Amino acid sequence: MGEHRHGDPDTPGTVERAGDDSGNFAIENPGLPPHRPRITDEDPRAAKRAERQVSFLFILSILGTILFFVGYFGVGQLPADETDMNLIRLQNTLLGLGTAFAMLGIGVGIVQWGRALMPDHEWVEERESVTTEEDRADAVNIINDVVDETQIKRRPLLRNTLIGALAIAPLPAIAMFRDLDNTRNHSDDPAENFGVERMRHTVWDTGTRLVRDVSGTPIKASDVTIGSALHVVPDGLLDMEHDMLNQKAKAVVLLMRLNPDDMQISAGREDWHVDGIVAYSKICTHVGCPIALYEQHTHHLLCPCHQSTYDLTQECKVIFGPASHPLPQLPISVDNDGYLVAQSDFQEPVGPVYWERDPRPAEERGA
Structure with a gap:
C-alpha cells in the first residue's frame, strides 16, 4: 500500500500547480513560433x-x-x-x-x-504607463x-x-x-429647396380631387363605406411628365371612413372630414415607410417597418412603436358633383420627423 496523502486547499497533492514564486511552471512557455519569411x-x-x-x-x-x-x-x-x-x-x-x-x-x-x-x-511587449x-x-x-x-x-x-x-x-x-433633401425643386427661394420647408408643401391644393392610385378614378363620398381604406393621390399627379415619383412619395394618402361618433376631433379640425371620411398621409413619421395595414375593428393603422401604430379615432395619434408624431391630416370636403376634394395642402410637413415641426396652420405661421 502506498502512502495516502490527505490534501488541503493549499496543497491538495493531486493537481500540479501552474507555477510558484520561484518562477517554475508545470508547462514551459513555448514562446513565439519561428518567423517564416515571405x-x-x-x-x-x-x-x-x-x-x-x-x-x-x-x-x-x-x-x-x-x-x-x-x-x-x-x-x-x-x-x-x-x-x-x-x-x-x-x-x-x-x-x-x-x-x-x-x-x-x-x-x-x-x-x-x-x-x-x-x-x-510577432513580438510581446509589456504595456507601460506614459508618465x-x-x-x-x-x-x-x-x-x-x-x-x-x-x-x-x-x-x-x-x-x-x-x-x-x-x-x-x-x-x-x-x-x-x-x-435626399434637394430633389428638383425649382423654387427661387433657397428655403423652399432645403430642409423642412420643402417637405411642408406637396401638390395638394384647394379644390384638387382625390383619385384612386394607379387608376386615377375620382372618388365620390357616397362610394366610401365604413371600414374601407383607399390609396389616394391628387388628381393630375399620374399625368405629370417630370418628378412624378418624388411628388407622389410626398402626396400619397390613405382615405378611410369610420363612424363619426367614434372620432375624437380637436378644435380647428371640425370640418376636415366628410361625415367620418378622413384622409391622412401614408408616410410613417418615423423613417418614412408606407403605412400598409388598416385594422377596421380597432381603427389602427400599422407601419410594417418598425410596427408604429396610429389610432385613427384619435387623429392618428401614435399609440405604439418608435414614431413620435401623428400622421398629418389632409383637410377634405365635397365639391358640387359629390366628389371628394382637398380643402388645402397639408398643414404640416409630411414624412419622418427629422426636423422640428410647427403644428400651427399655414396662415398662423405666415406661410
Whole structure:
C-alpha cells in the first residue's frame, strides 16, 4: 500500500500547480513560433509586383467612384421618362458596380498590403504607463516606427493611389445624402429647396380631387363605406411628365371612413372630414415607410417597418412603436358633383420627423 496523502486547499497533492514564486511552471512557455519569411521579404521583384497589385486595387477604387458618378450624374440627367425601365436599370447597375469597386478596391488593397508588404514579425511587449517626457518621446518613436513599417514613405505609388482613393470615396455618399433633401425643386427661394420647408408643401391644393392610385378614378363620398381604406393621390399627379415619383412619395394618402361618433376631433379640425371620411398621409413619421395595414375593428393603422401604430379615432395619434408624431391630416370636403376634394395642402410637413415641426396652420405661421 502506498502512502495516502490527505490534501488541503493549499496543497491538495493531486493537481500540479501552474507555477510558484520561484518562477517554475508545470508547462514551459513555448514562446513565439519561428518567423517564416515571405517571398516578398526575400525577393525585391516580388515585393515590387505586390506593390503594383495593391496600387492597381486602389486605382480600381478610384475608377469605381468615377463609374458611380457617371451613373448618378450622367445617366441620371438623360432626358427620359421616369418609367423608362431600361434607363433605370442601367443607372442602378452603374451605381451598384461603382460603389462595389470603390469600397472593395480600398478594402482588398489594404488587406493585400498588410499580407505582402508590411512586416509580419510577432513580438510581446509589456504595456507601460506614459508618465514622463521620456516615456512620451518613446511613444512618439513607436508611432514613427509603425509608420516606417508600413513603408508608406518609401513607396510613393502606394501612398499616392491610397490617398486618391480615400479622397474621392466619400463623394458618392455626400452626393446621395445631399439629393435626399434637394430633389428638383425649382423654387427661387433657397428655403423652399432645403430642409423642412420643402417637405411642408406637396401638390395638394384647394379644390384638387382625390383619385384612386394607379387608376386615377375620382372618388365620390357616397362610394366610401365604413371600414374601407383607399390609396389616394391628387388628381393630375399620374399625368405629370417630370418628378412624378418624388411628388407622389410626398402626396400619397390613405382615405378611410369610420363612424363619426367614434372620432375624437380637436378644435380647428371640425370640418376636415366628410361625415367620418378622413384622409391622412401614408408616410410613417418615423423613417418614412408606407403605412400598409388598416385594422377596421380597432381603427389602427400599422407601419410594417418598425410596427408604429396610429389610432385613427384619435387623429392618428401614435399609440405604439418608435414614431413620435401623428400622421398629418389632409383637410377634405365635397365639391358640387359629390366628389371628394382637398380643402388645402397639408398643414404640416409630411414624412419622418427629422426636423422640428410647427403644428400651427399655414396662415398662423405666415406661410
